[in-house]
Amino acid sequence: MSLIESEHYTDTQQKEFVSAVTTEPPVFDTKHVRPWTGTQKFAFRAAFTYVVLMCIPFTAKYYTYIYNLNWSNLYWSDLSSIATNVSAPQFVTIATESGRWGLASYANLALTLLTSLVIAALWTIIVRAKKTEREEYNELYYWMRVLVRYRVGFAIVAWGYKKLIPMQMVFPTEGILTTSIIDMQEQKLYWQSMGFVPNYQSFLGLAEFLGGFLLLFRKTTALGAALTLVVLANIALANHAYDGGVHISSFGFAVLALIILAKDLPNIWNLLVKEKDVIPTTYYPDFSAAWKKYSRLGLKTVGLIVFVGVLLYMQWRDFHNYRLPVTPGLSGAKGHYAVTEFKLNNTPIAFSPDDSIRWQDATFEEWSTLSFKVNRKEKMDQSNGGSIRHGLGGVHIDIDRSWENASIGGGRHFFFYEVDSVHHQILLQNKNTAHREEKQVLNYTRPSDSRIILSGRNEFNDSIYVVLDKIQKKYPLSEEHREAGVY
Amino acid sequence: MSQQSVNQTTSEWKPIEKIAFRFFFIYFLIQIIPIDWKFWREFFSINWLHVHFKQIFDLAHYTPKFFSPESIPQWGLGAFADWAVFFIVAAIGTLIWSVFDKQKQEYNNLYYGLRVALRYRLAIAVIAFGFIKLFPLQMPYPSLSNLHTNYGDFFAWKIYFHTVGIAPNYESFLGFVEIVAGFLLFFRRTVTFGAGLIIGFIGNVAFANGSYDAGDLVYSTFLVLMALFLFYYDVPRLFRLLAEEKPTKANRFVPQWSAKWVVVTRKALRASFVIFVLVYGFKTYANYKSDPYILPKTPALKNSYGYYNVREFILNKDTLAYSLTNPGRWQDVVFEKWSTLSIKSSRPVKIDVTNGDGLHEKDIDRNYESAGVAGRHYFYYEADTIQHTLALQNKNLNHRSEKLLLHYNWANDSTLVLKGINENHDSINVVLDRVNKKYMMFEGRRKPVKL
Numbered sequence: 016m017s018l019i020e021s022e023h024y025t026d027t028q029q030k031e032f033v034s035a036v037t038t039e040p041p042v043f044d045t046k047h048v049r050p051w052t053g054t055q056k057f058a059f060r061a062a063f064t065y066v067v068l069m070c071i072p073f074t075a076k077y078y079t080y081i082y083n084l085n086w087s088n089l090y091w092s093d094l095s096s097i098a099t100n101v102s103a104p105q106f107v108t109i110a111t112e113s114g115r116w117g118l119a120s121y122a123n124l125a126l127t128l129l130t131s132l133v134i135a136a137l138w139t140i141i142v143r144a145k146k147t148e149r150e151e152y153n154e155l156y157y158w159m160r161v162l163v164r165y166r167v168g169f170a171i172v173a174w175g176y177k178k179l180i181p182m183q184m185v186f187p188t189e190g191i192l193t194t195s196i197i198d199m200q201e202q203k204l205y206w207q208s209m210g211f212v213p214n215y216q217s218f219l220g221l222a223e224f225l226g227g228f229l230l231l232f233r234k235t236t237a238l239g240a241a242l243t244l245v246v247l248a249n250i251a252l253a254n255h256a257y258d259g260g261v262h263i264s265s266f267g268f269a270v271l272a273l274i275i276l277a278k279d280l281p282n283i284w285n286l287l288v289k290e291k292d293v294i295p296t297t298y299y300p301d302f303s304a305a306w307k308k309y310s311r312l313g314l315k316t317v318g319l320i321v322f323v324g325v326l327l328y329m330q331w332r333d334f335h336n337y338r339l340p341v342t343p344g345l346s347g348a349k350g351h352y353a354v355t356e357f358k359l360n361n362t363p364i365a366f367s368p369d370d371s372i373r374w375q376d377a378t379f380e381e382w383s384t385l386s387f388k389v390n391r392k393e394k395m396d397q398s399n400g401g402s403i404r405h406g407l408g409g410v411h412i413d414i415d416r417s418w419e420n421a422s423i424g425g426g427r428h429f430f431f432y433e434v435d436s437v438h439h440q441i442l443l444q445n446k447n448t449a450h451r452e453e454k455q456v457l458n459y460t461r462p463s464d465s466r467i468i469l470s471g472r473n474e475f476n477d478s479i480y481v482v483l484d485k486i487q488k489k490y491p492l493s494e495e496h497r498e499a500g501v502y
Numbered sequence: 503m504s505q506q507s508v509n510q511t512t513s514e515w516k517p518i519e520k521i522a523f524r525f526f527f528i529y530f531l532i533q534i535i536p537i538d539w540k541f542w543r544e545f546f547s548i549n550w551l552h553v554h555f556k557q558i559f560d561l562a563h564y565t566p567k568f569f570s571p572e573s574i575p576q577w578g579l580g581a582f583a584d585w586a587v588f589f590i591v592a593a594i595g596t597l598i599w600s601v602f603d604k605q606k607q608e609y610n611n612l613y614y615g616l617r618v619a620l621r622y623r624l625a626i627a628v629i630a631f632g633f634i635k636l637f638p639l640q641m642p643y644p645s646l647s648n649l650h651t652n653y654g655d656f657f658a659w660k661i662y663f664h665t666v667g668i669a670p671n672y673e674s675f676l677g678f679v680e681i682v683a684g685f686l687l688f689f690r691r692t693v694t695f696g697a698g699l700i701i702g703f704i705g706n707v708a709f710a711n712g713s714y715d716a717g718d719l720v721y722s723t724f725l726v727l728m729a730l731f732l733f734y735y736d737v738p739r740l741f742r743l744l745a746e747e748k749p750t751k752a753n754r755f756v757p758q759w760s761a762k763w764v765v766v767t768r769k770a771l772r773a774s775f776v777i778f779v780l781v782y783g784f785k786t787y788a789n790y791k792s793d794p795y796i797l798p799k800t801p802a803l804k805n806s807y808g809y810y811n812v813r814e815f816i817l818n819k820d821t822l823a824y825s826l827t828n829p830g831r832w833q834d835v836v837f838e839k840w841s842t843l844s845i846k847s848s849r850p851v852k853i854d855v856t857n858g859d860g861l862h863e864k865d866i867d868r869n870y871e872s873a874g875v876a877g878r879h880y881f882y883y884e885a886d887t888i889q890h891t892l893a894l895q896n897k898n899l900n901h902r903s904e905k906l907l908l909h910y911n912w913a914n915d916s917t918l919v920l921k922g923i924n925e926n927h928d929s930i931n932v933v934l935d936r937v938n939k940k941y942m943m944f945e946g947r948r949k950p951v952k953l
Binding site for chain 1: 576578644648649650651652653654655656657659662664665668669671673675683691692694695698699702706708709710713714715736740743744745746747748749750751752753811818823824825826827850851852853855874875876877878894941942943945946947948949950951952953
């Protein structure tokens with residue numbers, strides 16, 4: 016005989032339902048529901064508190080940010096950061112290595128968990144002392160699930176969009192193509208590796224998006240939770256492996272996904288592994304009253320339109336204005352250049368990899384960045400290469416778009432420049448935030464398609480004269496497939 | 503004779519289910535059962551007393567090939583040409599079978615047998631890949647020469663491999679996941695979890711293989727297909743439980759095989775699986791520790807490991823200035839921990855388009871370090887420490903005829919002077935200065951650093 020396991024039905028009811036296994040879903044009868052055990056109630060209280068602490072932002076900054084937004088001129092990252100800002104309250108900031116990268120960085124998550132347990136304990140004690148303890152929390156459990164499903168769902172949809180519209184990782188710039196991988200940070204290599212396979216980046220974004228999107232609908236919540244759990248757990252581990260820096264965020268989401276999945280896991284286990292018949296039971300509040308029905312549908316529709324529809328449109332509309340600068344550079348100059356001649360204060364300097372002034376090579380991009388390699392050290396920008404203003408929104412001005420220069424060592428210096436085409440001058444400023452004071456003013460002439468001559472004042476107020484000749488080369492990485500060519 | 507369990511519902515399958523089953527039964531079994539004679543040629547050529555794990559891996563990687571790999575494209579729809587053959591054979595077979603078996607009510611036993619075949623095939627496939635990631639053999643840490651190569655000089659697949667290779671702990675974790683998935687398939691009750699894990703994991707691999715042109719596109723898609731078929735078994739149940747939220751019946755079919763041949767086969771299969779895991783696991787571990795198969799093993803010239811600037815370069819009495827554009831002038835040289843040295847120059851490279859993952863006894867043939875990468879010329883060398891000579895030969899099969907004979911002399915601990923004949927029979931005199939500096943790859947991002 017098959018066994019039926021159900022936590023919410025009394026023994027009598029289970030016997031009654033033996034014959035109902037193949038018929039309509041049972042109506043959830045609140046009068047005869049089996050009461051929750053003490054453990055279940057405590058676990059719920061803790062989970063509820065944890066979810067509230069994680070999903071409802073407690074910083075004033077979040078609300079003032081939304082209040083101050085220019086709603087008629089929204090940028091995609093404004094909407095995106097409203098959705099993705101899900102994190103543990105900042106109880107402590109531990110400014111040690113472990114506190115940023117290692118075990119101590121989990122402190123706030125751990126403290127949130129601890130707070131949840133303490134509050135759950137107090138809650139339990141108080142209701143028992145006052146003799147007001149409930150038999151079950153079915154209704155509150157439902158609303159807790161609504162909170163965490165929509166919060167996590169919208170957040171992961173927003174995360175997914177950053178790859179689905181492939182803007183999170185970008186095609187390698189000339190500066191990166193001509194840098195040895197030993198001069199790049201591990202995290203850089205990891206992120207950059209998704210930049211030249213936009214279809215794959217979209218695929219990963221689709222997987223993330225799907226995990227979040229499926230959470231927004233009752234029928235697909237369990238599937239969405241399982242997908243989100245697996246994808247985000249992988250991201251958390253990869254971030255530990257490559258010191259990516261977003262391990263806490265991903266781990267936090269993975270835990271919330273597990274909390275969502277927890278409702279269905281026992282049933283799935285019983286059905287598939289123990290091969291027992293299962294009667295699922297879920298409480299749904301009564302939405303039959305017109306105002307309830309329409310409020311629910313209305314709110315859900317608005318939420319979906321804004322955080323799924325409008326956000327996608329905005330990301331597609333604002334495609335490109337994110338990691339890479341947009342100010343156009345010298346037209347047609349993009350490429351890798353050898354330095355055929357270099358004069359410092361009118362004295363020619365021969366090419367040497369040891370010289371601290373003499374450029375070894377140069378790169379131009381489509382946008383106004385010039386880089387050159389020289390044997391002179393810089394304080395490294397070890398950020399993720401976004402905009403330098405962290406937090407909600409972020410600001411995007413070209414000189415701060417540091418993806419192309421962050422975590423690139425080996426002596427490559429990156430300068431943002433403005434073109435004065437009347438005087439044939441470019442005014443350069445070092446993009447590295449630790450060396451922003453370095454400025455150059457160089458006149459440019461372009462005697463041919465492949466030669467650029469720069470002369471003027473360098474960052475040390477010396478006069479330089481530089482002849483750049485473009486190196487005509489195909490990069491194996493730029494090929495769509497392995498071409499059996501000569502490189 | 504087999505009996506079905508008392509709980510077994512012997513209700514008739516729908517006609518579409520019977521036809522679909524016949525199709526998939528043939529479609530999968532012709533790909534799982536080794537009918538390609540090349541498999542048996544390989545199988546019998548192996549000395550099983552001294553089998554290398556790679557030989558086991560290659561057998562586990564079996565798929566029948568109707569078309570020779572050279573005659574079909576490596577990417578896009580054309581790469582799946584063999585599948586068209588399987589499809590046609592299965593379709594014809596289904597037609598014939600449907601005609602002869604019109605009376606049949608259900609195929610519960612055969613379905614179970616098909617699932618067993620798929621479970622074992624898939625488990626062996628993922629475990630074979632799992633162990634070579636658990637012990638990072640598949641994607642080894644990039645060689646020093648590759649590290650000193652420009653990002654743009656790699657094929658996409660090589661960057662992908664190196665991106666995993668620089669995080670060996672993460673690679674081990676990925677291998678562990680594959681092995682766990684294999685074990686979940688081994689136990690009947692956890693098959694759906696294993697299949698689900700594989701759909702996600704290998705699905706990702708298949709898409710990456712296609713996007714990075716890493717190879718094995720067809721094979722990884724085949725694994726996903728098997729996993730999807732296995733997963734489908736519980737989909738109606740899961741849909742009813744989770745989406746419809748209705749009372750759901752569990753699987754009833756548990757075969758009660760009483761025939762002797764079945765009992766024996768079952769025990770033999772299970773024992774073979776366990777032996778495979780133990781033997782393969784041990785051999786991959788041993789290989790990783792002693793002689794990672796895609797890296798050369800002959801030790802390098804003593805104390806030579808490092809990255810060298812070419813301070814002086816004299817070609818037939820002409821001193822050539824440092825240059826990024828002169829193809830004859832070396833820019834830098836890397837000596838590996840094994841007997842390879844690589845030379846950076848602007849002399850073009852006819853790139854090695856292979857994956858470099860073949861099993862080779864001789865170091866000169868172990869070409870992983872030079873596969874899929876340009877920018878440098880890679881030379882296998884033999885050092886004569888008495889005569890102080892290095893005999894070099896280019897590892898790239900497209901440049902194999904290039905040979906150099908150089909006399910070496912240590913001017914001091916970090917300066918190596920080379921004199922001799924280059925690949926064009928010109929005489930060269932080269933002074934190499936070993937560079938000691940810090941690099942971004944190793945400095946990390948936790949502490950500020952000046953580079």
